[in-house]
Amino acid sequence: MKRSRVVISGLLGVLALGGTAAGLRLWSIAHVRRSTGRQELGFVTCHHCHFVRLEQLPWAKARPHHRSPAGLAVSPDGKKLYIALDDVNEVVEADGATLQVTRNLKLDGGPFGLALDARGERLYVTCRDTDRVAAIDTREFKAVDSIAVGAGPVAIAFCATKAGDRLVAANSVSDNISVLEASPLKEIARPQAGREPCSVAVTADGSVAFVANRLAVAENPLTAPESELTVLDPASGRILTRSSFASAHLAEGIAAVPGRAWALAPVVKVRNLVPITQVANGWVMSSGLALSDSQGRITQVPLDEAHDYFADPSGIAVDSAGRRAYIASGGGDAISVLDLDRLAHWLAKADETARREAIEDLSLSAEYMLARIPTGRNPRQLALSPDGQILFVSERLQDSVLVVDTTRLKPVGRIPLGDGGGSDPIRRGERVFTKAAYTFERQFSCRSCHPDGHVDGLSYDFDGDGLGDNLLDNRSLQGVAATEPFKWTGKNPSLEIQCGPRFARVLMRTDPIPPEDLNDLTAFLKALPSPRWERQRHQPLTPAQERGRQIFFATETPAGTPIPRARQCHTCHRPPLFTNRLLSSVGTKGPRDSADLFDTPHLLGIAHSAPYLHDGRARTLEELWTTYQTNDLHGVSSHMTKRQLNDLVEYLKTL
Ligand code: HEC
Ligand code: HEC
Ligand code: HEC
Known part of the structure; x- marks a missing residue:
């Protein structure tokens, strides 16, 4: 071949390649413009809308599981401790004297909360992931009964009432309470709770059950949030009262105090509307104890000290004489020990103003705080032996249970459950x-x-x-x-x-x-999974959800008017993550916002993350297209009937 021919074919090749590249570039630009419905693109890559596969995401992949303790229950003779290990689907029995695990039981569904009957013969377990309560025969150590309850049951309490034995389970996902007959298991009522009911306690005589709800609800983003204390009669499941903890939330434990007609719930006092720059002044959040007295009045007192905080209060245990309370600080790796006689003494002389302002006075905790006991990593749940001598503390992120002597207020041993998971980066990250x-x-x-x-x-x-x-x-x-x-x-x-x-x-x-x-x-x-993804994606849609899906993916209105590409829901909320990861202006800029471009949020698990929009102005999904509708800038919705909107929302809740 002559040299010139080589050069020419080389040149032609380069030109062809260049032409193809230029063509591809033009096609890409046009394609991206068409797909986003806008001309100005900024920085957009093919990855914004393609190549995402849920199965490939870190949270969909297999990860190490750990023997982390969740709920605890002590046998009436104080000799055995039962421990729920939700991450490995097991319930175990440990010997209180040898501090060794003696028996294991496989139980599917993320066994989480535990409650024993009065004689210690039946152990009741909430299975958080399968929405069931199971009954275990403690002699044989095997499951003998099981029943469907509301979604995401976490805490459970047993009580004997005049009408028979009852169980009260807090369903954290469906925001309600399952009241069950204990034997055989039968649901008799499912009253509504607050948001994310999370802990349950019953009085010794079985006449009253208290349910604390983890999340607070605010009228609008600028008003103080309140979380509910739901009080019910376990015999019938009838609601007695609904009171509220003002500006407080994350009540993850509750205890009824024998002899005092009190209920005590550790809470986080929030000051979310104080600028976060006030952390140095301690004005952002603090730990407190909400005390509901015999008249149902609620007083919040501090658990922190002026320059030392005991963050993320969680489980609480009170002795049978009602004299001491123990509270786990999950973030501070410590147990706080409170003298309830001294707290009662303070309460008796406190007037209305003192009670109202108590939570702001961090020096007050010295009045009733007896001791702080350091623990292993992330103490969450507590259980006391019936004689009050031994306190068991679940060290959730260390796979162990700490054993504390309550007379000396000192740890005396530890029940090992697993290796602590120190070699797993996800566990270390948690x-x-x-x-x-x-x-x-x-x-x-x-x-x-x-x-x-x-x-x-x-x-x-x-x-x-x-x-x-x-x-x-x-x-x-x-x-x-x-x-x-x-x-x-x-x-x-x-x-x-x-x-x-x-x-x-x-x-x-x-x-x-x-x-x-x-x-x-x-x-x-x-590695944090989208809630319930694994289960939901295999479930067929109901007719309403299917109609909603068609609205979400619609390219024209039912009357046949085309919906511009840029305003079709799925253009911005592109599956499978339901975001195209671009900023958009959808007419939601409020009078106090400085920008009108917002990140297109992914919609996975959207049903449970109310309120909505960047400032939380919409309390429900419906409100996005009713109270806060934006003249068809945020999807085209003005033609929708109420029923169509309901269908759309039903579909969104499946994501
Ligand atoms: C803003 C979102 C978005 C971006 C960015 C994007 N695409 Fe697409 N792409 C789509 C949509 C929507 C479709 C229609 C089919 C679908 O829903 O998967 C599509 C379809 C395609 C198709 C199938 C042919 C067609 O036109 O239906 C190809 C090939 C493609 N895209 C390649 C690319 C390449 C290469 C890039 C990067 C230059 C890119 N896309 C960037 C949204 C996007
Ligand atoms: C005082 C409450 C508060 C604390 C403490 C907090 N966050 Fe957040 N977090 C928020 C709020 C509010 C947003 C939304 C803020 C925004 O969009 O600018 C957010 C947003 C985020 C986001 C972005 C999510 C998204 O989809 O864009 C991540 C990631 C995050 N937080 C992780 C953390 C981590 C990790 C910590 C601890 C190191 C932490 N947060 C502590 C309140 C908090
Ligand atoms: C032009 C892009 C775009 C379109 C089209 C669009 N959205 Fe959005 N969506 C956004 C943006 C941006 C936000 C955040 C706005 C804000 O926070 O103020 C948002 C917020 C939401 C939220 C609230 C998410 C949260 O966490 O608070 C939901 C739900 C939602 N969109 C669903 C839809 C549905 C259903 C449609 C069709 C009717 C739709 N969107 C159409 C961009 C879009």
Whole structure:
């Protein structure tokens, strides 16, 4: 071949390649414009809308499981301890003297809460993931009965009533309470609770059951949130009263106090509307104890001290004489011991004003705080032996149960359950997530605002601008992998940056999280699954959900008018994550917002992350297209009938 021919064919080849590349480029630009419905694109890659497969996401992949203790129950003779291990689907029995596990039982569905009957013959277990309560015969140590209850049952309590033996289970996902006959298992009532009922206690005579609800609800983002205390009659399941904890939430434990007609629930006092820059003044959140007295009056008292905080209060146990309360601080790795006689003494002389202002006075805790006992990692649930001598503490992120002598107020042993999971970055990341030591004076942890990696349902004032300006609704971290950019403004391109130095400066007011801990933290965040994904994706849609799906993917209105590409729901909320990861303006800028472009949120698990929109103004999904509809800028909805809107919402709830 002549040299010139080689050159010419080479040139032709380059030209052809160049032409193809240019053609591809033009096609790509046109394609992306068509797919986004807009001309101005900014930075968009093919990855914004393609190549995402849920099966490939970190949270959909197999991960190590750990023998982390959840619920605890002590036998009436004080000799045996039962422990639920939700992550490995087991319930185990341990010997209180040898501190060894003696028997194991496989029980599917994430066994979580435990309750024993009066004689210790039946152990009742809530299976959080399969929405059931199971009964275990403790002699044979095998499951003998099981029943479907509401969704996501966590805590359960047993009581003998005049009408027979009862169980009261808190269904954290369906926001209701299952009241059951204990033998055989039979549901007799399912009254509505507050938001995320999470703990249950009954009085010794079985006449009253208290259910504490984890999340608070606010009228609107600018009003103080309140969480509900639901009080019911376990014999009939009838609601007696609904009272509320003002500006307090995350009640993850509750106890009825014998002899005093009190119910005690550890809570987090929130001041979400105080700018977060006030962390240094201790004005953002603190731990408290809500006390409901015999007249149903509620007084909140502090659990913290002026310069030392005991973040994320969780389980509570009270002795049978009603003299002492023990409260786990999940973020502070400690147990607080309270003298209830001294608390009663303070309460008796406190007037209305003193009671109302008590929670703000961190020096008050000295009046009734007896001791703080250090524990292993992330103490959550507590159980006392019937004689009150021994306190068992579940060390959730260390796979062990600590045994505390309550006379000496000292740990005396530990029941090992697993290896602690220290070699698993996800487990280590969860420790970072739940630990308050990264915050100034140990005031709070990530979990304080993102319980279970989810939302707390509140809007926060994060920027140092005007009070109440640019409020930001909390965002769920469940299913957050691959949905970058983060934040409502979409300003953070990665989880490392989201949780990095600026975050430490603004939110936690201390040194940044060390790099190796930050790596573990992001591994944990990426492994947080979208709720109930595995189950839901195999379930067929109901007719209403299917009609809603067609509306979501519609390209024209029922009357045949085309919906512009840019306003079709699925253009922005593109499956499978239901986001195209781009910023959009959908007419939701409020009078106190400085921007009108917001990150297109993913919609996985959307049913459970109310309130909605960047500032949390919409309390329900319906409100997005009724109270806060935006003249068809946020999807085209003005033609929709009430029924069509309901169908759309029904579909959204399946995501
Ligand atoms: C903003 C979202 C978005 C972006 C960015 C995007 N696409 Fe698409 N793409 C779509 C949509 C919507 C479809 C229609 C089919 C579907 O729903 O999967 C599609 C379809 C396609 C198809 C199938 C042929 C067709 O036109 O139906 C190809 C090939 C494709 N895209 C390639 C690309 C490439 C290459 C890039 C990067 C240059 C890209 N896409 C970027 C949204 C996008
Ligand atoms: C005081 C409450 C609070 C604390 C503490 C907190 N967060 Fe958040 N988090 C929020 C709020 C509110 C948002 C929404 C803020 C925004 O969009 O700008 C958010 C957003 C996020 C996002 C972005 C989610 C998304 O989809 O864009 C991530 C990731 C996150 N938080 C992780 C963490 C981690 C990790 C910690 C602990 C290091 C933490 N958060 C501590 C309240 C909190
Ligand atoms: C142009 C892009 C776009 C279209 C089209 C669109 N959305 Fe959105 N969607 C957004 C953005 C951006 C937000 C966040 C707005 C805000 O927070 O103020 C949002 C918020 C939402 C939310 C609330 C999420 C949360 O966590 O608070 C839901 C639910 C939702 N959209 C569903 C839909 C449905 C259903 C449709 C069709 C009727 C639709 N969207 C059409 C971009 C879009």
